[in-house]
Amino acid sequence: MKIRATGALAFAALTGAFTAPQANAEPGLAAEVESPIVVAGATELSLRGGELTGGEAAHDWQWRAEAGYAYVSWWRPGVAATWQGDGGDNALSGLGFENIFDFIPSRRWPVHFGAYAEYERNMSEGPDHIELKLLMQRQRGPLDLRFNIVSERETGDHSDNRWEFGYAAQGSYRVSPTLRLGVQGFGDTGFDDQLGDIDDYAHCWGPFAQVRLASVREQALSLQLGYLASSGYADADGQFRLGLEWSFGEDDDD
Template structure:
């Protein structure tokens, strides 16, 4: 995905950006929603890098949800530039008949001036009492580079404090090539808060850790507004 040359040495190859939004298996036939996303990466002593995203999501049926997104990047709001156009799809394979729900995440990303990237992988979710647990493995292939197929993971635990309010932990990481993990891996984790606001859902997270072997704290906000 978007290049993060500021995270690597000048002589190092370009690196994909860290995956950040956790994918969950859901099925809402007829769903129409605006999906607003915002996240940052901040190195110690430096300004944060900003990634606002705007998308539309639609539930085609009870097993297939699709969405189109425009992703921007910049050091300030005044310097934002279009970074990529994304077509995201979630296909449900199970719907409550087993202890763990299973879906498939597929996303085609057109990076402006760089080429196309495909993300593909299983998404898992289970619930135990008031707890919701998620774990995803995502394979990423960039046709415009020689990095091969990269492997990323996502994880989450949320506890329902009361209706419309959940608190928990998220974790993300990039391991390098799926069959030869990198020495400069990324691992980040931190608290996450999810609020149900009528027709809208808001999730806020702050993660500490490393991005490709170097310190990089991250903040994200995602607002899904149904209409």
């Protein structure tokens, strides 16, 4: 995704007011189950965050702001900023450049495929990060099914050269023109040299609701609320999630 300069400045001013905590070990929080759909000319601004509940990491937070513009129908570049912290310490932790690639021939297949790639600059001590995802989506009427295979690794000095794997999944149903209900899940599955029992890693699953707050011409403002319960090797009992998205030039109801 990429945005025009004036839009970027306004969005940065808006999101700069939000700094919040997070626990590093928990999947989900500010993460998104990505769609491979790219619409040429569409602009998206979003803010997503989550708060952990119960356990050792209770009240930790994470917020992520993203902005982007699709110049063509197969590629949407963008920028992202992440804030995180715990125990009352809040900090800008990363600035990223992300890309979504729409595998256009697969639009005619039963499952629509795409790819996601991001390079994130670590704004605190430590190495930078690379994240890659294989995106899959199946849409049939009001039903929307998505699944992402996630891989990431550190890069730079003193980095861990192993790849870490995980997943993000979502199933939702449009019950009205302005309301979508569904289930989301995020989880870790281990490193490339240490893939083991699924219970050895954290998994977070639960319901969510997405409401379209306003829609004027080709602009739409949507709010998503959800709660995920944790299982496996998790530091918290669960997490509350919130997302706000403002899109321009998209014909999809989401």
